Amino acid sequence: MSILIDAQTTFIVQGITGREAVNLTRECLDYGEGARIVGGVTPGRRGREVHGVPVFDTVAEAVEHHGGPIDGSVVTVPPAFTKDAVFEAIENGVKLIVIVTERIPRRDVAQMVELATLRDARIIGPNCLGIIVPDVVKMGGIGGPARNARQAYSKGPIGVISRSGGMTTEMSSTLSAAGLGQSTAVSIGGDAIIGSTYAELMPLFEDDDETEGIVIYTEPGGRMEAQLAEWVKEHSSRLPIVAFMAGRFMDEMPGMSFGHAGTIVEGREDTASEKIARLTDAGITVAERIEDIPQLIATKMKQRRAGAEVSR
Amino acid sequence: MRFFEYEAREIVKRAGIPVTDFGFATSPEEAMAIAQRIGGPVVIKSQVLSGGRMKAGGVRFAQTPEQAKAEAAEVLALQIKGQTPRGVLVDPKADVQQEYYAGVVWDGQRKQPVMIFSPVGGIDIEELAERSPEQVSRRHFSNILPFSEFIAKEAIAATGVSGTDLNRLTPILTRLAKLFVEYDMTLAEVNPLGKLPDGSFVALDAHMDMENEARGRQQRLLSELRVGEQETRQAREATAFELAGEQVDAQDHRGVAGNVTEFDGNLGLVIGAGGGSLTLFDAVRAHGGRPANYCEIGGNPSVAKACGLAKLVLSKPGVDKIAVMMSIVSNTRVDIVARGVVKACLELGFDPAEKIAIFRIPGAWEEEGFKILRHYGVEYADRSVSLNEAARRAVEKIEGRTAGKVLA
Numbered sequence: 001m002s003i004l005i006d007a008q009t010t011f012i013v014q015g016i017t018g019r020e021a022v023n024l025t026r027e028c029l030d031y032g033e034g035a036r037i038v039g040g041v042t043p044g045r046r047g048r049e050v051h052g053v054p055v056f057d058t059v060a061e062a063v064e065h066h067g068g069p070i071d072g073s074v075v076t077v078p079p080a081f082t083k084d085a086v087f088e089a090i091e092n093g094v095k096l097i098v099i100v101t102e103r104i105p106r107r108d109v110a111q112m113v114e115l116a117t118l119r120d121a122r123i124i125g126p127n128c129l130g131i132i133v134p135d136v137v138k139m140g141g142i143g144g145p146a147r148n149a150r151q152a153y154s155k156g157p158i159g160v161i162s163r164s165g166g167m168t169t170e171m172s173s174t175l176s177a178a179g180l181g182q183s184t185a186v187s188i189g190g191d192a193i194i195g196s197t198y199a200e201l202m203p204l205f206e207d208d209d210e211t212e213g214i215v216i217y218t219e220p221g222g223r224m225e226a227q228l229a230e231w232v233k234e235h236s237s238r239l240p241i242v243a244f245m246a247g248r249f250m251d252e253m254p255g256m257s258f259g260h261a262g263t264i265v266e267g268r269e270d271t272a273s274e275k276i277a278r279l280t281d282a283g284i285t286v287a288e289r290i291e292d293i294p295q296l297i298a299t300k301m302k303q304r305r306a307g308a309e310v311s312r
Numbered sequence: 313m314r315f316f317e318y319e320a321r322e323i324v325k326r327a328g329i330p331v332t333d334f335g336f337a338t339s340p341e342e343a344m345a346i347a348q349r350i351g352g353p354v355v356i357k358s359q360v361l362s363g364g365r366m367k368a369g370g371v372r373f374a375q376t377p378e379q380a381k382a383e384a385a386e387v388l389a390l391q392i393k394g395q396t397p398r399g400v401l402v403d404p405k406a407d408v409q410q411e412y413y414a415g416v417v418w419d420g421q422r423k424q425p426v427m428i429f430s431p432v433g434g435i436d437i438e439e440l441a442e443r444s445p446e447q448v449s450r451r452h453f454s455n456i457l458p459f460s461e462f463i464a465k466e467a468i469a470a471t472g473v474s475g476t477d478l479n480r481l482t483p484i485l486t487r488l489a490k491l492f493v494e495y496d497m498t499l500a501e502v503n504p505l506g507k508l509p510d511g512s513f514v515a516l517d518a519h520m521d522m523e524n525e526a527r528g529r530q531q532r533l534l535s536e537l538r539v540g541e542q543e544t545r546q547a548r549e550a551t552a553f554e555l556a557g558e559q560v561d562a563q564d565h566r567g568v569a570g571n572v573t574e575f576d577g578n579l580g581l582v583i584g585a586g587g588g589s590l591t592l593f594d595a596v597r598a599h600g601g602r603p604a605n606y607c608e609i610g611g612n613p614s615v616a617k618a619c620g621l622a623k624l625v626l627s628k629p630g631v632d633k634i635a636v637m638m639s640i641v642s643n644t645r646v647d648i649v650a651r652g653v654v655k656a657c658l659e660l661g662f663d664p665a666e667k668i669a670i671f672r673i674p675g676a677w678e679e680e681g682f683k684i685l686r687h688y689g690v691e692y693a694d695r696s697v698s699l700n701e702a703a704r705r706a707v708e709k710i711e712g713r714t715a716g717k718v719l720a
Contacts, residue, residue, distance in 0.1 A: 020643075023388075079525070084552060105496050105526040106418060111313020113423045118456075148676055152640060152695075164587020166610070170639035173695055190586055193423050219590060221475060222420045247590035249597055256546055257524075258593075259586040291592070291698040307341040 002133040002184045003159070003204040003211075004096060004124070007033045009012040011096070011139055014085045016040025016050050020141070021076040024100075026051050028074075030146035032136045038066045041085075059092040072096035074130065074140055082126065082214035083108040090119050098140050098197070099125035109193045116195065123195025127260065129165030129187040134172075142187055143169050156181020158297065159239070161198050162217035163190050163224075163260065164246075171217055171244065171290060178294030183211040190219070190260025197224045199231035206237060213301045214241045218275060219259055220250045225275040229282035238292055240300035241284040243294055248272040287290050313522050313545035316359045318401045319537050320518035324502060329484050330514045332406055343384030347377040348403040353405040356383045359398040360388065361545065368392045373405065376449040394548070406516060411504035413437055413448075414485050424452045427489055429467040429481075433504035434516075434629040443575040447471060459489045480513055481505075495533060496526030553628060557607065560620040567613025567644065569621040577602025579669070579710050580625035580634035582618070582653060585610030588639030588699065595703035596635070600711060604631045612644045618652025619659070624668065626660055633669040635706035640695055646673045646681030654688055665689035669709040672702035 005011075010123040015021050017040070028035035030049055039062035040055045042048075048055040056062045063070055073089040075082060075097060082101045089097050090112075097116065104126050116123045123133060130140015134153040141164065143149030152173035158180050172185050186201060188194055196285040198216055205211045218225050225243075232241065247259055253273045269275075276286045285300065287293045314612045315323065318336040336359070340403030345356045347414075358370030365371050370392050374380040384400050390702025391397075411433030414613045419426045430448045432440055441448040442501070449470035453463050464485035468478050482518065484505065492500040499521035506516045522530060542558075544550045550558075568585075579601050583589045596603050605625055609618065625634055636653050657664040671685055674695035683690040693702055 030322070080529070094655075103525045105523050105529070106498065107455070107493060107496055107523075107526070110418075110423050110425075114455045141643065144676055148642045162587070164585075164590075166585050166639040166641070167587035167591065169642065170588065173640055174698070177696070192420050193418065197421070205602075217587060219587070224420070240594050246587055246594060248594045250590075256548075256573070258573070259590040259608070289595075289698065290701045291700060 001207050001210045002136065003132050003201070003208050004122075004184065004186070005072065005133060005137055005139050007136050008036070009071045009096075009137065009139070010036045010038045011074060012039045012041060012059065012070055012094075013037060014041045014059070014073055014075045015077035016053065016055055017042040017045050017048065018076055022050055024074065024076065024141045025053060027141065027145050027149070028138055029171045031138045031143075032133070035137050035139065036102065038070055056231055059094070063092050067310065069093045072098065072139060072144070074098045074100060076100045079104045081149065083112055086112040086123070087115060090115055090121050090182070095121045097121065097123045097195070098128065098130045099123060100128065100130065100140060102127035103190075104191070106191070106193050109191060113193065113195050115195075123233055124186065125189040125195060127191045128189035128194075129168065131187070132185050134182050134185075137299060140187070141165075142185065152176060153185065154181035156183065157210060157212035157301070158182045159199055159208070159211040159214045160185035160215065160216070162187055163219050164217055167217045167246070171215060171293065174290055175215065175294055178298075180294050180298065183208060192222055198228040199224075202228070202231055202237065202239070206235075211239065212304075213297045214239050216241065216243045216295055218243050218245050218279075219247045220272045220275065220278070221270050223269055224280050229278040231282065232282045232284065238304070240297065240304055242287055242297045242300065243279050243284050244290055244293060245272050245276055245289045313359050313524055313527065313543075315520040315522070315537075315545075316361065316398055317357065317517060317519075318359055318399070319539070320520040321515065322537060323491065323495065323520055324488075324515050324518045325425035327487045329487050330512065332404050332514055332516065333366035334401055335400055336399055337384060340381040340385040340388065343345045343400055343402050344377045344381035347374065350404045350513065351404070354380050355403045355405055356380060356387055357401040357403065358392060359385045359401055360392045360395040362393040362395055362646070363693070365392060366551040370397070374621040378380055390605060402475075406506055406514065407509055408504075408506040408516065410507045411516070412481070412507065414488055414501045414505050415499070415501035415503065416489050416497070417499050419452060419525065422452055424455060425489070427451045427453065427463060427485060429468045429471060429485065431471050431473050433506075437503070453489065459486065459493065461486050461677070464489065467532050477507070478510060480560075484513055496523045496530055497521060500522050516553060546610065553605070553624070557621070560624055561616060563620060564614055564617060567611040567617055569607065569609050569613055569617050571606065571608045572605040572621070572624070575603045575605055577604045578630055578632045579706060580604045580628060580631040581607060582609060582625060582634055582636045584608050584638045584644070590639075591639070591699050592637050592703055594706060595700045598700075601703065601707035604628055609638070610641070610644050611648070612653070613648070613654065615648055615652045618649045619655045622653040623657035626656060632650060633667055633706070633710045635669045635703070635704050636671045636673065637699065637706070638673040639699060641673060643676070644679040646675055647684060648672055649686045650681035654684060654690070662693045666689070669706040670702050672697055672699070
């Protein structure tokens, strides 16, 4: 199994005729069992095709052509048009929206997320690379062209959640090299406000039989890690978690922003050292180096299994 | 991006929130003229972006216009945390009966703005919230529904404030919430908000932070406030090196060579992308390395852009070598970056094998990239070498050489 998507998931690509979107469409069609991309949307380009995918002017036309609800959408339109595109997808019944676009002002993101919540839809991103279920399907640019994605990702028991798209692949590749595949890897985006945080994805992994452990990539800025620590404490999760914290040097430079838009350190809870303390306090292991992650998560998973045996 | 106090007060004023009859001056003479107009005791406040002005002596009091001129001259010449003041704000010394706090910020967890109010103003609100939580109220509000006054009323009433005060404060907080949304602020704060003897309220100080990503669509406000496009308004102003980095990034539209930040070490870094750069910078420092800069390349930059960035870093005084490192790339092409950095070395008359401490970028087009590097004798690594190990090798090379010099 997997979370969020599987081989049956249907989706569209909004902004499909853009250069990056054309590549992304090819990559998703080629990877695993081949994504079911049922249409693309670029206003004014109806009637064209992108790698065999029909292009429509509106999401409503794509839904009508498909003959029923479409599960998801990858949104790759410029920042100024993203809010409208996402509203359009949500109002046409799409329930999973991956927003690739970066540099969207927070007000727009917050509006999209609030509408999604009202309509029982979920947003991943913005400023993310999407979702990959190794060997099965990917939704978004995550891992790049199919052959590159195959090299880094492999099937297995680890759920990966990362604020950095590139580091999702770097960490998964390290896990794969150590024989630890991934159930699903999610690039959640690097902005201050995002559709789905670690804590909001944990219940999905919790319900996924295939997932036995979680690896996360974290950064300074925001309360997302504190929220995860609280979630873990409150829910006695069956899943052990190993975290990697990048950007520790930023603690010495308050007010400066590095890496992603969401990393600016504005308060005490935002710093790397504060986050490491909170995560550790919740029983989450914080790895010093990425190459240590496979051993750490494998050990924790073994301990959990042994614990489960004893309690039985 | 932060606003100076005089700008923040101007924004508050435009939103219809009462302000004092303040003025902004860049010379002692201007300060004197404003004090004359005010016609009473004034406060002279240094206009810098950093905090701690009071402690540093950047806030002075004056009884007469002549005194105002003298104090302004001193404040204008006083650097605070390395920043030369933009000017001084001349403010009438108000007869304040009580100070309140009003602010709006984003709550990233709830994903909504939150209004914060307290009848205790002029202090650090986070500290107050820890010490006396009952004196600080918070009310979240919808991103989709238009802001409605009842939210402000609830925030005010929750702290026990009632009567005429409640009714006079409500429109002020409502306007603050509206300006926060309309101007894409990440922080909109009036602190303190003063109550005058006649029962009216006036903003005595204001703090505003606008989201960088929204600068484009807030051009009108920014140009009216005369905020330059090149002003980064981060915790410190951009250095010449950093501005040159922005020029490299702006030279063509392919890829990103972003966030070039100056440090004072000897190891130049050509690193990417967002998360990879953070990880690598930490790793270099963990191994005792001294970075000369931070940067983020990615998004498939052109040869010219990779070359331009490498040249900039290589030309920085004190830089002995560069390390070219990224997390696994899928969009960016390894061969293009390799070509760019080798070209930079050659054009500056350096031997790439000598100047590039290590090249660790695995991923798309890596075979082609590694072939170029082999040709020039540059040490490279694929994904089997971790980011941490690559950083260690780079530091070893450069610090080893420095140590050798000392021995000789």
